[in-house]
Amino acid sequence: MEHQANYFSLYNFVPVGICVIDSNYEVIFWNTQLEIWTNIKQKDILNNSILEYNPRISEFKYKSRIDEIFQGGPPTVFSSQIHGSLFPSFKKGAKRQIHQTTVSALPAQKAGQYFAIFSIEDVSELSNRIREHRMAKELALEEVELRKKAEMTLRESETKLKELNATKDKFFSIIAHDLKNPLSVLLTVTDFLKSIWDDLSQEEIKEFVFDLNKSAKQLYNLLENLLTWARSQRGNIPFQPDLMDLSTVGQTTIDLLKMNAEDKNINLFSSIPANTFVYADNNMITTVVRNLTSNAVKFTPRGGRIEIKAVSGDDFIEIGIRDSGVGLSPEDIAKLFRLDVSHTTIGTGEEKGTGLGLIMCKDFIDKHQGKIWAESTLGEGSEFIFRLPKNLVKVT
Amino acid sequence: MFNEIQRDAFREIVNMGVGKAANLLNTIIGHHIHLNVPNLRIIKNENLDENFYGTNVNLSAVNLAFNGFINGACKLIFPTGSASKLVSLFTNEESDLEDFDAIRVGTLSEIGNIVLNSLIGTLCNQLKVNLSFTVPTYKEGFVKELFETSSPEDNSILILAGTTFIIEEINISGDFVLIVELGSLQLFKDLIDKYVGEL
Structure with a gap:
């Protein structure tokens, strides 16, 4: 054995740990580097x-x-990541080393027999540096992720601010023009009436009062929409979905707008079957249907037709208000439901709109995770449709 | 080049080796690991199809050369991304670690070493042949770089066996490649014939 140890003594001059064992797993060589690493002397092992x-x-x-x-057999590798170290140190307080070990066959003196030679490489420093590098990289990646998130929050906040600004502009624009103008008209007409009242016939007075009533109604509708929208913007309209009957909404809307429709000899009807229940916020859906139907009345010429209908799909229900009115160009359709673009069309009876009703409708449908859009051909009429998802909708 | 019987015999030996490798890998990582070799192709080195993985795919290979009665080498090859994923599965690291550093190379070398040793060890045992081996090495590069030969006339035979590691329901595909030098080819075929004859 001593002789064999001398035979391998060249390995005392290499910077790797070398250990040779025979097939009985007995140590026949243990080099100087291993003595230093393990604190075990060759003579002892x-x-x-x-x-x-x-x-x-x-x-x-x-x-x-x-x-x-x-x-x-072929050499075998014991990697540092899986095994750590096969040759631990017995030095008190010694830092744990990490080794990459390769074991190869070394022909013994006796033919057909082999020793196993362990070649042990200290990769502790390398492992630590790689670990530090990885940690630094992970930290950098985390920082990048944090910055990305901060940028996204900033962008979201900027979009929100832009929306708020557009909301504010819209609000002021409505107060400055859409509310002020009809009020000015009312003032002018009433001033004029006051000055010529005694000269007017009963029939002429009736005509003036009829016009004044029409203006006041429009003003009231606008004010009502404006206040509802303002409440919605301030988050003061709670979203309270419940089971509701769509056919009732259709009928209520018809009752409310019947007079306006009759004035223009429009056939306004609902084809929603009785007991078409949906799970939605009654107030919001009623406001949406009323707004869309009121718009349809505005833009449908005398003798026209308006249908309120509902179609049930696999995972949605669609409510449509179809008219035989003036229709919309694709360019005008693109401007609908938007705060940042102003779109006003004068109705067939000179009715004026602000586009506020549609913006409010979109707000309410968004709250239902739904979708609202318009389909139209210029001169042939329009259909305004909103879709409510079935996961919120329960149709019985 | 190889007749159907020789192919079947070789496939059988590879399957034995693969089973042994899977058993050992199971013990090391403590996860259930399944290895299979679904296909076998035998081609000349000079005809090495550049579409083996595509010319621009970075590959990682563990290589074990041998000499003696027959001369050649064997390799376990993976696209480097797959190799990194395989190492992550073995070490329970995050799978998006794309850096293939020296430590992870060491781990892949051990995995490759276990598979190659099981395959070549089984081959030696079944064909009753003794070979000498070099220490396993790791190489990374495109397919041409992995199969670089010292002599331009080298037209070794490549036996390509597509190998799939299945760990925790994740499949990672690589290739076991046995390279037999042309001068050793007939001896190799004779050994397989002898093996078949003794069955």
């Missing part, structure tokens, strides 16, 4: 079993691979 020094080696995952070496 020579002729002793490596399994006593490290019993872990007797586990199947090590021994079955090392046994192959004694048959002259």
Whole structure:
């Protein structure tokens, strides 16, 4: 054994740990580098079993691979990441080393027999540096992620601010023009009436009062929409979905707008079957249907037709208000439901709109996770449709 | 080049080796690992299809050369991304670690070493042949770089066996490649014939 140890003494001058064992797992060489790393001297371990020094080696995952070496099998690798170290230090307080170990077959003097030579590379420093590098990289990536999130929040906040600004502009624009103008007209007409009242016939007075009433109604509708929208913007309209009958909404709307429709000889009707229940906010859906139907009345010429209908799909229900009115160009359709673009069309009876009703409708349908859009052909009429998802909608 | 019987015999030996490798890998990582070799192709090195993985795919290979009665080498090859994923599965690291550093290369070398040793060890045992081996090495590069030969006339035979690692329901595909030098080819075929004859 001493002789064999001398035979391998060249390995005392290499910067890697070298250990040679025979097929009985007895140590026949232990180089100087291993003495330093493990604090075990060659003289103390020579002729002793490596399994006593490290019993872990007797586990199947090590021994079955090392046994192959004694048959002259190919070299086997024990990587640092999976195994840490097969040659731990017995030095008190020594820092745990990380090793990459390769075990190869070394022909013994006796033909057909092999020793196993362990070549142990200290990769502790390398592992630590790689770990530090990884940590630094992870930290940098986290920082990038945080910055991305902050940028996204900023962008969202900017969009929100823009929306708020557009809302404010719209609000002021309505107060400045749409509310002021009809009020001015009312003032002018009443001033004029006051000055010529005594000269007017009963019939002329009736005509003036009829016009004044029409203006006041429009003004009232606008004010009502404006206040509802303002409440909605301030978050003062709670979203309270419940089971509601769409056919009732259709009928209520018809009752409310019947007079306006009759004035223009429009056939206004609902084809929604009785007991078409949906799970939605009654107030919001009623406001939406009323607004869309009121618009349809405005833009449908005398003798026209308006239908309120509902279609049930697999995972949605669609409510449509179809008219035989003036219709919309694709360019005008693109301007609908938008705060940042102003779109006003004068109705067939000179009715004036602000586009506010549609913006409010979109707000309410958005709250239902739904969708609202318009389909139209210029001169042939329009259909305003909103879709409510079935996961919110329960049709009985 | 190989008749159907020789192909079947080789496939059988590869399957034995693969089973042994899977068993050992199971013990090491403690997860159920399944290895299979669904297809086998035998081609000349000079005809190495550049579409083996595509010319621009970075590959990682663990290489084990041998000599003796027959001369050649064997390789376990993966696209580097798949190799990194495989290492992550073995080490329970995050799978998006794309850096293939020296430590992770060491781990892949061990995985490759276990598979190659099981396959080549089974081959040696079944064909009753003793070979000498070099220490396993790791190489990364495009397909041409992995199969670089010292001599331009080298026209070794490549036996390509598509290998799939299935770990935790994740499939990672690579290739086991056995390279037999042309001068050793007849001896290799004779050994397989002898193996078949003794069955």
